[in-house]
Amino acid sequence: MPQEQYAHRSTMQTSEGPQDGMGNLRITEKGLKLEGDSEFLKPLYAKEIRSRPGNPLYFQSARNVTVNILNEKTKVLTRLVTGPQAVEAHSQKFEVKTLSGKLLFSADDNEVVVGAERLRVLGAEGTVFPKSIETPNVRADPFKELRLESPTRALVMEAPKGIEINAEAGSLKATCRTELRLESKDGEITLNSAKIKLPNLPQGSSSSAGSRQKIYELCVCPNGRLFLSQAGSSSTCQINTSVCL
Template sequence: MGRGGAYTSTHRDSEPEVIPTKIGIYGWRKRCLYFLVLLLLVLIIINFALTVWILKVLDFSIHGLGSIKITDNAISISEDVEFLKPVYASKIHANYDLPLVLNSKNNITFNTRDGNGNVTGQFVIGSKSVKSFSERFIIYDSEQNMLFDASDELLTIGDIVKHVKFKVSEGVAFQGPVQADRISSNEVDSLTLESPIGDVTVDAAKKITISSKNDIKSSCHGDMTLGSSTGKIILKSSNIQIPGLTDSSTAASAYQLCICENGRIFLAEPSQQCVPTNTTCP
């Protein structure tokens, strides 16, 4: 250091230069963002309008959907409904002023099941037949009177039924015995009881009455037996004829009726005695 001199520092602390930073989205990114927000808003408006339209078309309300009204203990349907899968309900009935209609392209089947899910009864309504599968089939009238009862052991027609009519062109065939208090035909047709192969047997605990306003005809290919174990056989008529009996002569116009030991009846002349022969009493 020289005399009279001074120390001067030329060094100055330099401050860093501050560069401003832009915050936000600018340019094409900003325009794309606005476009997406606008597109989302349009989609929300369209979805809301479609939702309102669907609710309006389906008639949706707090009570149900359209014709389906939901209550505390039931579901009410006021129009036609098509079920594509099984429907389970404890009771199905129509309105009191409308009928209940069930339609199907094929069959309508009603099943009853036990606690294990096994089918215990089935009722099938087909296009050409109606079938019932159960241990017992019963038909009642409107007053709960039994009309028809069918099971594996017995077929019963109720006591309330006054007349049972079988109207078929070829007649009615019974494989087993038939028990009835009365068998009759209508006022136009005749009543015919026949057995093409076997026998026809008519039994009664008390009496058998055969009556007709016209003729009564009985014929058979074999033997015909009229028998009574304790009572009598009465033929009541003002004109009783037994044509075709064997006679012991051929010249008389009036005969006497003779009976063989075996019960066969033959004719003899009034002046002769009833003398049996090998022809009259074989």
């Protein structure tokens, strides 16, 4: 034992350079202090890695930087990989919060939650939902139009307590290629407006030759089709039933 202690002291005393470290590496009361750029060829184990106050901390790699969180059995619990193609996070749940702790975004196997007060999609093509979307409110920015469009499939809106569509400062337009249906199973459909126009209704044959009157009667076929018939002293709908075929 005495010989080993003596040899250790001799090495420390005769070594060149400072006694508190080597090169850019210094030993301090708080741990190891590294100045300048350094390269570790093998794994580095540390409880805390931080930069000098006021300076940023850089992790640089030729391929990727991977951060793993392990359990007692060295099994990976979470992993963050920043590579040349993408940034990947592997965990049971991913969360983004503000400095005050407010949730902005979270994702897990069951759902994705956007906690911000407003979700903005700036892409020119809008937002595509391959399946259903559940939301209490869909609205456009002020002075911008709102479009709900399904180019190749059907557009279905369902709600257990009703659907409300408002255009407070403009018009509301619904267009389709084949047919537009307004259906109420247990209630009624109300068209509440000072003017209701049906400009393209078909007209039945004239009941009197050469008549030029501009007063028409609105008729309803058994299949629900509407058509116009020149008004007379009595209903003229029955003589224009050919329109209903």
